[in-house]
Amino acid sequence: MTPSCLLIGFDGLRPDLVTPDLMPHLCGLKAEGVTFANHVTVYPSETRVVFPSFVTGTTADGHGMIGNRYLDRSATPPRMVDSADAALLERIDAETNGRLMTAQTLGETLKDAGKSLAVLASNSRGATRCLNHKARSLGQVCLSGHFEDIAAPADGVAGLLEALGPLPPAAEPGTPDLEAQTLLTTAFLDHVWPQRRPDVTLLWYSEPDLSAHFSGVGAQETKRAIAHVDAEFGRILDWWRAEGRDAGVQLFAASDHGHISSHTRVSVHDTLKAAGFRTGAAPGAGIDAVIVPGHVGAIYQTDPSEAAIAKASAALMDTEWCGPVFTRGRNDVDGVAPGTFARSLVMAEHERSPDICFCFRADDRVDAYGLQGGTYYDNDRRPGLGLHGGLHPKELHSLAIAAGSAFRTDAVSHLPSGVPDIAPTMLYLLGVTRPASATGRVLHEALRVTNEPEGDQPQAERFETGSSGFRQTLRRLRHAGSTYLTGGWRDEMPDRIASEKVAAHA
Template sequence: MKVLIVSFDGLRPDLISPELTPNIERVQRIGTTLSRHRTVYPSETRVAFPSLVTGATSNKHGMVGNEYVDRKAVPQLYVDTADARLIDRLNRESNGGLMTVPTLGEILHNAGKSLAVLATNTPGTTRLFNHQAETFGHLRFSGHFREACSPNDLLAQAEAQLGPLPPAPAQGEPDTDGQVWITSAFLDFVWPKLEPDVTILSYGEPDTTSHFHGTGAAATREIISFCDAQFGRVLDWWEAGGKAAGVQIIIASDHGHITAQNRVSVIEELKDAGFNPGPAPDAGVDLVVVPGQVGALYLADRSESNLGCLVEALTERPWCGPIFTAPRNAVEGVAPGSFANSLVFADHERAPDVYFSFRADDKVDEFGLVGSTWYDNARRPGLGVHGGLHPKELAAVGIVAGTAFQNTGQNSDVPSGICDFAPTILHLLEVPIPASMTGRVLTEVLDGASDPHAVSLEPEVFETGLNAYRQVLRRVRVDQTTYLEGGLVASNDIAEAAEV
């Protein structure tokens, strides 16, 4: 048995349709759609994909954000995980400790099996799919970036056959050439030559185009359709022989998108609150505000009183959504008004002193898509963002097909998540599942599964706040596994928390 994971970065499940994505929809008709599939928090690419390959949340694997501050470094180091060379250096300097739990590449290697990665994401993301591929002798190809590719001899052979790696497109331009190259590399080189036990084929779109054009914009829909057509080549191969060869297909995305509507400068706002913030550690900076859609705040003075002042200042801002600090107890953070970051499984030692999401709501954008938020970047309103706890940011694609799965064109309404794919793959390959995995085997969608309605579901709702600020977090438990359903800040015009 073999497994092929096909990922579409940032694809919202509600953008899948017969008109826009006929090939993904073909798989839905013959497989099972995970209709309550969710990602992790922060809902960022380089948190979610490490969760895919570790089967665990960020408090286990340690990739706590697209960017984070390494407090253990001297001096403290600002880490941009999009940088493949930096990721490689940090892993070597930590003796393989970049990820703090085993990854799929390591687990498969130890079981005598192989993982191949082909991706058009950033070079750092591509490396994070199998960050020790060089050590294991596994193949990892980027559609653009040589620094993320391994081994060099196989890359040279692939380029001799397929043509050289195409250059990355200009910033904000849809990426078409890279999608063609990695698809051809899988079909014409990797599979015929290696037949990997597990392959990750990761299309880096529509994420980039959504960020620069809008989640429902014409350019974004065009690149979704283009990537679907490339996947259609893979699906034709699968139906012609891949399925009979025992290949199982998993279709995924790492997060959804909502629409940026109201802009704010968090640094300027926190200056007004009496702090001296900056975007990275520096002399005189008493508060690092990591750039991005997820609020990640690192204090120089980490005292409980100073932390309380920071959180109180946040609760008074109209742009601030749910707030998380280190746990005081199972629900509340050490700062009054905050949730414990353990509630969202973000309590790793690398985690910032404060996580916050921007305040979001269910307003409909110009393209008819639900989900609106405050944001902090230099781009115009109306563009796609993600990272927070709105249900549309957490909603991710999950579709399975193949002889190991139920193939009835049905929807499974049992909650599931990105951490569930790795343990399910190991189960199918008869490889022991490590205790570090927080995800579960998706037994309800396996061939021969019993009644899925017999699964035990337990909704959970948590509330806390400070003064007029009240926040709500929704989760759901499936047996021993917990999934995030959404989080928001309540106001006088909201009668109850958002429904998923």
């Protein structure tokens, strides 16, 4: 029996929404495998940063996809890169001799080992590409639930696309995206698995993320989307129990980040303008601070001197809405701007990093749906909608369950684990050597048989810095050579939030 791996992704699913009434099938899998109770994502907790972490097995400082959007200063003139644009990603990869990502991906590693990867996703074109951006040149299967034009290999899946019929258009914001999830499930069960038996399949559902963003984290529409993807997962589970498990399929269920709810709108542009900066959303004449739109604050300055970065950082830290702030390191903990942390503390130090990255101030408010986690925000949507990108424990905490012949059953692991650990674990199960650029660890604690010694208890770390009235703290866990972010906070994180993640190992 040759092992293979199937990862089912639920975009933006908070683990506390995985309840028996809302997601009976996913709850059913828990009894048959190992649930990672302290599983976290990377920083920034944005989809198109986390997808590269899934496939490279490392954090943003390793793969370089530093934000959903970033300023590429190595281009002349510097250009904004929006990684939702699949064609742009492929063009950059071609222009930079394959250095769009600065770490080796699952697609490349499996190709080198003579094994196959299939990606099926209902996200944007660019996010789908981020799961295997070299799919075309590697000749590996990549299918979108919405966009025929990004299918790969172009000629190899023509028959499959014909059999599936026309792809449903991307859903209108506020309408759950249901049809594409069903189509991708069918594509895997009826076509991709029986015809190709990929060594690794990544099947990623774009819900409940989309609905959380446009309807609210616990809204009726979002619950409808959650119930739908759970039902689709139920079809996968039926097949796996009947056939897949015995065929050696190791089944992973995961999410890429959680969500918290927006409550108070602010303006980063207004704040920096008041401090004397000429701001813009893209570089250009007369602009000295480019503010990247999104829920992760990212600022690129025309003058990246310490003094200029300190001035902009101070303006941010002077507001009531600013959360943790990071700049390039003065040392291992402090950034060059007084009061800021070093970017390296959150594994976000890369040549593409913004001069300042920050989180909007988050808190432990309970939203209209009874879910914990609130945040200031800067976009043109109404308050009460889902957001992610920062360091609130509810944004970082992500779903991870693994089941199959290699894994223990009905078990819960309380050891810290993270998104970058998934690919190294898959490669280990397949007997493929991991690339040197992968920093995640193999999740030995979940395996039925392992020769790995149990190792020490995880170590809790707490960092603190600040300046003139602004104070920030960051919590991490270290285990078996890996570092996990468990929360970043303006002031001190309340124990009732921090304790969930840290107390068990403090």
